[in-house]
Every structure is written in C-alpha cells, then in structure tokens.
Amino acid sequence: MDQAIIIEKSVIIIAVFALTMLMAMYSTLAERKIAAWLQDRIGPNRAGKGGILQPLADGLKLFAKEEFFPNTPNKFLFIVGPGISMATALMTSAVIPWGDRLHLFGRDIILQATDIDVAILYVFGVLSVGVYGIMIGGWASNNKFSLMSAMRASSQMISYEVAMGLSIIALIMMTGTLSLREIAAGQSGMNWNVFYQPVGFLIFLVCSFAETNRTPFDLAECEAELIGGYHTEYSSMKMGFYLFAEYASMFISSTILAVLYFGAYNYPGMDWVENNWGINIANILGIIALFIKLCGFIFFYMWVRWTVPRFRYDQLMRLGWKMLIPLSIANIIITGLVILLAD
Amino acid sequence: MSIETVSLSGRKKEVSNKKMTFAESLYLVAIFKGLMITIKHLFKKKVTIRYPEQARPLSPVYRGQHMLMRDEEGRERCTACGLCALSCPAEAITMKAAERTPEEKHLYREEKYASIYEINMLRCIFCGLCEEACPKQAIYLTKSRVMVKPSSDREDFIYGKDKLVMPLEMAIKNTQNQAAN
Numbered sequence: 001m002d003q004a005i006i007i008e009k010s011v012i013i014i015a016v017f018a019l020t021m022l023m024a025m026y027s028t029l030a031e032r033k034i035a036a037w038l039q040d041r042i043g044p045n046r047a048g049k050g051g052i053l054q055p056l057a058d059g060l061k062l063f064a065k066e067e068f069f070p071n072t073p074n075k076f077l078f079i080v081g082p083g084i085s086m087a088t089a090l091m092t093s094a095v096i097p098w099g100d101r102l103h104l105f106g107r108d109i110i111l112q113a114t115d116i117d118v119a120i121l122y123v124f125g126v127l128s129v130g131v132y133g134i135m136i137g138g139w140a141s142n143n144k145f146s147l148m149s150a151m152r153a154s155s156q157m158i159s160y161e162v163a164m165g166l167s168i169i170a171l172i173m174m175t176g177t178l179s180l181r182e183i184a185a186g187q188s189g190m191n192w193n194v195f196y197q198p199v200g201f202l203i204f205l206v207c208s209f210a211e212t213n214r215t216p217f218d219l220a221e222c223e224a225e226l227i228g229g230y231h232t233e234y235s236s237m238k239m240g241f242y243l244f245a246e247y248a249s250m251f252i253s254s255t256i257l258a259v260l261y262f263g264a265y266n267y268p269g270m271d272w273v274e275n276n277w278g279i280n281i282a283n284i285l286g287i288i289a290l291f292i293k294l295c296g297f298i299f300f301y302m303w304v305r306w307t308v309p310r311f312r313y314d315q316l317m318r319l320g321w322k323m324l325i326p327l328s329i330a331n332i333i334i335t336g337l338v339i340l341l342a343d
Numbered sequence: 344m345s346i347e348t349v350s351l352s353g354r355k356k357e358v359s360n361k362k363m364t365f366a367e368s369l370y371l372v373a374i375f376k377g378l379m380i381t382i383k384h385l386f387k388k389k390v391t392i393r394y395p396e397q398a399r400p401l402s403p404v405y406r407g408q409h410m411l412m413r414d415e416e417g418r419e420r421c422t423a424c425g426l427c428a429l430s431c432p433a434e435a436i437t438m439k440a441a442e443r444t445p446e447e448k449h450l451y452r453e454e455k456y457a458s459i460y461e462i463n464m465l466r467c468i469f470c471g472l473c474e475e476a477c478p479k480q481a482i483y484l485t486k487s488r489v490m491v492k493p494s495s496d497r498e499d500f501i502y503g504k505d506k507l508v509m510p511l512e513m514a515i516k517n518t519q520n521q522a523a524n
Contacts, residue, residue, distance in 0.1 A: 042391045307381040
C-alpha cells in the first residue's frame with residue numbers, strides 16, 4: 001500500500017515536472033510566434049517544421065555561451081539566485097489538482113502531487129520566496145542596474161501580493177475552504193467562480209501579471225533604463241534559468257487562475273460523460289479541459305504583452321496601492337454582505 | 344477659427360490634462376480597446392517576404408549590373424568615345440581606346456574600340472547616366488539580381504571587359520530570337 005502510493009506520487013510529480021518544463025520551453029516559442037503574428041510577421045520558422053525545434057536551438061545556444069562571473073564577492077549567491085527562481089516556479093505545481101481521479105489497477109489515483117488543506121497559503125508562501133531569487137541574483141551581481149531592478153521587482157511583487165491576497169479572501173469566504181482540490185471540485189457543472197467573483201478575478205489577474213513580472217509590469221527588465229534588469233550580469237544557462245523560470249511561473253500562474261476561477265478540470269457535461277463513458281475518460285477529458293483553459297491564459301499573457309506598454313514606476317505603485325487594494329477590500333465587504341443576506 | 348484650432352491633417356488632438364475618474368485610472372477599458380486592436384492583427388495577412396525562397400518584386404526602373412552590348416552580328420558596340428566616363432557622377436568608368444585592324448572587323452562594330460574598359464564597382468552608384476549618355480547604345484544596366492560579390496581585395500571590385508561584355512552565347516541567342524520574330 002505504502003509502496004504503491006510512493007510510486008503513484010512519484011509518477012505524478014515527474015509527469016508534472018516534465019510537463020512544466022515542456023510547457024515553459026514551448027511558451028518561449030509561442031511567445032515569439034504570437035508576437036510575430038500580432039505584428040503581422042511570421043515568426044521563427046526555420047528550425048524544424050514551422051519552427052518546432054526552435055526552443056531546442058535556443059537552449060543549445062544558451063548552453064554553448066561563455067559562463068561569465070562578474071567581480072563579486074558573492075559567487076555562491078550569484079549561482080543560487082536563478083536556482084531559487086526556478087525552484088519556486090516549479091514548487092507551486094505540487095498542490096495543483098490536474099484532474100479529479102483516475103481508476104487504474106483497481107485503485108483510485110488522485111491527480112495531484114499533494115492535497116494539503118492550506119494549498120492557497122502554500123502557493124502564496126512559495127510565490128513570496130520567488131522574490132528572493134530576483135533579489136539575491138540582482139544583489140550578488142555587484143551591479144547598480146541589477147540592484148535597482150531587483151529593488152523594483154521586489155517592491156512590486158510585495159505590493160501586489162497584498163492585493164492578490166485580499167482578492168483571494170473573497171473567494172475563500174465564498175467557497176469556505178483553502179484546499180485547491182475542494183475549490184476545484186466545488187466548481188462542477190458551470191459553477192465557475194469567475195461568475196460569482198468577477199471583480200476578484202480581475203484583481204487576481206492583474207496581480208498575477210505583476211507577480212510573474214510580465215508586461216505591463218516588467219519594470220524589472222526595463223531595457224531602456226536598466227540594461228537587462230536583474231539578469232544583466234548573467235550569461236549562459238544561469239540566464240537561461242531566469243528566463244525559463246519566468247515562463248514556468250507564467251504556466252503555473254495560468255494554471256492557478258484556471259483552477260481558482262475557471263472551473264479547474266470541470267467542463268460542461270462532465271457528469272454525463274462520467275455516467276456513460278466511465279470515470280477515466282471523463283477525467284482525461286478533464287485534464288484536457290484544464291490545459292485548454294490554461295493555454296488560453298498563457299495566450300492572454302502574451303496578447304497583453306504585445307499590446308500594452310510598460311507602466312511607469314509611480315503608475316505601478318498607484319495602481320497597486322490606491323486602486324487594486326481598495327477595490328479588493330470593497331469586494332470582500334460586498335461578498336460578506338451577500339453571504340450574510342443569503343443566509 | 345483661431346490659428347490654434349486649425350488642423351491641416353485633420354488628426355490634431357488637443358491634449359487634455361483632466362483628472363481621470365476611478366474607472367479610467369484602472370486602465371481596464373483602455374487596455375480592452377487595445378487588445379481588440381491587436382487581436383485583429385492576428386488574422387491579418389502577414390507581410391513577411393521569406394527571402395531565400397521568395398524575392399521582393401523588382402521595380403520597373405530597377406538598375407543592376409552593367410553590360411557592354413553586342414550588335415546582331417555579335418560585334419561589340421562600344422566605340423570608346425568616353426561619354427559614359429564623362430557623364431559618370433561617381434567617376435567610376437575608365438577606358439582606353441584602340442584602333443581596329445582589318446582582321447578585327449568581325450569583333451568590333453566601329454573603327455575605334457575600347458581595349459580596356461573598367462568600372463569601379465565600389466564607386467558606381469547605379470544611376471544609369473552612362474546608359475543615357477551612350478550614343479551607340481553600348482552600355483546598359485541590366486535587371487540582374489546578382490549583386491557585386493563580396494571580397495577582401497579592392498582590386499576585385501574593378502570590373503573589366505571580361506565581366507562586363509555580353510557573353511557570346513547570349514548574343515547568339517538574341518540574334519536567333521530576333522530572326523524568329
């Protein structure tokens with residue numbers, strides 16, 4: 001019994017890890033393709049059919065680059081920085097329910113690496129540690145531009161975490177649970193949380209843009225002012241790790257958006273499929289449904305990136321502290337009133 | 344109408360410094376409008392020309408590599424009058440004239456011909472004034488897409504008669520085509 005559980009969980013963890021890596025890899029290609037299409041271009045199409053091998057070529061190029069170390073007394077921290085970024089981006093995926101359950105080999109397999117009952121707190125905790133990756137990397141670079149970028153990134157992430165946390169409180173009041181699995185299960189049918197919490201969803205969406213350091217909140221990599229941002233001094237695969245971590249965390253935050261607000265693995269007619277075609281097919285379709293949703297969010301991330309210019313630092317702070325936080329507090333109060341009146 | 348409000352292009356917009364309302368300062372509506380504009384471009388025809396496979400169409404007045412023409416009997420038309428060199432604004436053309444001997448009658452049309460004819464491709468600006476100046480219709484700028492070959496030696500860019508005179512096979516083909524018509 002114990003052995004079976006260890007094998008089952010290991011398989012899920014390895015599958016999720018591989019999938020995150022694959023998605024992050026192909027997000028880089030998708031980003032370049034979508035950028036090209038939105039600008040009436042074709043995009044990379046030379047490596048493999050339609051550019052399908054482009055991410056491999058990019059990876060190979062990064063591996064072949066010179067490993068440069070700046071004159072810094074903190075070589076260890078310099079190496080640890082990208083590692084933390086990558087690790088936190090990957091750790092979040094542990095609590096995401098990819099599907100309900102599969103019935104294989106005479107036992108129920110829950111499609112989640114671990115079902116902890118404070119999953120949302122765990123996600124927020126890990127996300128906060130993500131700041132350290134950028135901060136340590138930028139500081140250890142011994143470069144003023146890197147440091148300035150790291151300062152911006154961390155102050156941005158910390159301020160938007162507040163609004164993000166407040167927006168999620170309204171959702172938790174509604175669902176009454178902190179477990180992602182129960183939140184996902186509670187959205188069966190078309191009871192997606194986005195229909196009950198549209199304002200909360202919007203705030204969460206904006207904040208997740210800020211948390212992943214994506215445009216319009218990519219002040220940390222503002223090329224015009226800060227050279228390359230916190231990874232100015234990085235080269236070779238260490239820089240690859242930073243870039244990769246950005247895409248991995250974009251994938252994860254898209255997944256979290258889909259799980260929290262867009263019904264996770266639920267799709268219309270899931271019960272019917274389960275009754276008629278069996279639980280396995282119903283859940284495999286569920287996994288596909290989740291992937292369609294999260295790919296939609298990834299596309300949205302890219303779509304916004306190639307539409308909206310970067311905010312100024314003061315605009316960013318004003319939006320975070322003066323707009324989103326009051327809005328999310330109002331959202332909490334209204335949700336609370338509605339829940340009270342409904343009882 | 345005062346001068347400040349006149350807009351010749353019809354696109355002049357007054358800058359307004361009015362305070363944004365709360366809804367506006369969330370930027371959501373403005374961003375949504377922008378998203379709708381960019382999504383339209385996703386489905387538009389792509390303007391990229393995939394270069395090695397596709398080439399950009401040439402303009403009808405395109406001027407490429409020079410060629411010293413032969414007449415219908417395959418004789419060189421150039422008489423080394425030097426008008427092309429004179430008209431050349433970049434001073435790229437030099438030539439040396441020589442007198443035709445009776446045995447060379449089948450080679451050169453006029454009694455005088457260019458024994459050396461050189462164009463410095465580093466100086467040439469492909470303006471086509473040599474073509475316009477030529478009284479014998481001897482020099483033409485072709486529609487050839489072939490650019491001057493790169494080299495690390497400056498001497499390689501001075502094109503002599505070996506590179507400029509129309510190949511004989513081409514002259515024969517031209518004459519045959521003319522006869523057929």
